[in-house]
Amino acid sequence: MNIRKADKKDASAICKISCEDLGYECDDEFVLRRLIELDNRREIVFVAETDNIVVGYIHAEVYRTLYFDSMINILGLAVFADYRRRGVGKALLHQAEKWAKELGINKVRLNSGGSRKEAHEFYRAMGYDNEKEQIRFMKSLV
Secondary structure (H helix, E strand, O other), rough: OOOEEEEEEHOOOOOOOHHHHHOOOOOHHHHHHHOOOOOOEEEEEEEEEEEEEEEEEEEEEEEEEOOOOOOOEEEEEEEOOHHHHOHHHHHHHHHHHHHHHOOOOOOOOEOOOOHHHHHHHHHHHOOOOOOOOOOOOOOOOO
């Protein structure tokens, strides 16, 4: 397995993983635009490849608030179902943690949907604590 920074040619695979394994609706062009528009000063995407096939990705950002030290926020972590339990997610999470340390940041945060019990077990096994329960509010402005 190889972990590397994502580039434009990974858009289709990232889109497919996002749709199939996270349940989000997106298309290749949208993901490509997002990859091109990444703010490289504060965002990064890593992909995991096996046999030259992208099988997972992680998207992370520097998260700054007025009331706490900077953290790394995991915006997305997904691995194709056929490649789970093979160390792919672990390797991607470790790469994001390494990036945090390179930036001098010592804390990583992430959110995970309440129904994603398998993901919660994975995060706990990786040393992440369930700090608090939250409810996400959204409002469409269109």
